Amino acid sequence: MQRICFTLQVRPDRLEEYRRRHAAVTGDMLHALADTGWRDYSLFLRSDGLLVGYLVADDFAAAQAALARTEASRRWEESMAGFFVDTTAEDKRPLEEVFHLEDQLARLDDSEGPRESMWPSV
Secondary structure (H helix, E strand, O other), X not given: OEEEEEEEEEOHHHHHXXXXXXXXXXXXXXXXXXXXXXXXXXXXXXXXXEEEEEEEEOOHHHHXXXXXXXXXXXXXXXXXXXXXXXXXXHHHOXXXXXXXHHHHHHHOOHHHOOOOOOOOOO
């Protein structure tokens, strides 16, 4: 399983329309995402247009390729192209994950035994 995070920049003059379009994504696009392996997909938009996307996929490259082959995705991408500030291929690459709580907890040595909480009981 891969956790994927990426950023894009939405044009400031298109923020409200971007929000409106994502409040009512078409059913065929929603199904295309789900059917091609995009899970737990969320988008977060900051007031300056910074867009952060997060998703989980078994194989992100395969999920991207499968989605790109759908007619729903082709229509959606074409309709959304004008919303973004010009970006390079480097800008579109997923970010490197440098910390994940559950992964680190799973790696803790069991020989440490139970630990006392640093927080007082309520």
